[in-house]
Amino acid sequence: MVGVEAVGVSASGGVVPWVLSARSGEALRAQAERLAVFVSERGVDVAGVGFSLLTSRAVFEHRAVVAGSDLDALVARLGEVAAAPSRAVPEDGAGRGPVFVFPGQGAQWVGG
Structure with a gap:
C-alpha cells in the first residue's frame, strides 16, 4: 500500500x-465549505486528509489546491476558496481556444 510519505506528503510538519x-x-466552493466544517469539527491528521484527497478522488474540470502547515491554516484557505467569486470564463468553455507562441528572438519571455 502506498503511504503518505511515498507521495511526498510529510506527516511530521511542513506544508x-x-x-x-x-x-x-459552485460545486467546488460548496465542497471547500463542507470540508472546512468537517475537519474543524474533528481533530484530523492534515497529512492523512491531504493523502486521501490526492489519491482517492476523481479529477473534474474545476480545481483548487490549498496548502498549509497546520489545520487552522488549511481551514482558513478552504474558507477563501468557498468565498471566491465565479471565474470570468464561462463554465461552458466558451471563449477558450488555442494559444500560439511564436518563439523568435525571445522578446515574448520575461527578461528576453
Missing part, C-alpha cells in the same frame, strides 16, 4: 496540499 475538484465552480 501539506489539499487538492479539491468538482464539476462546477
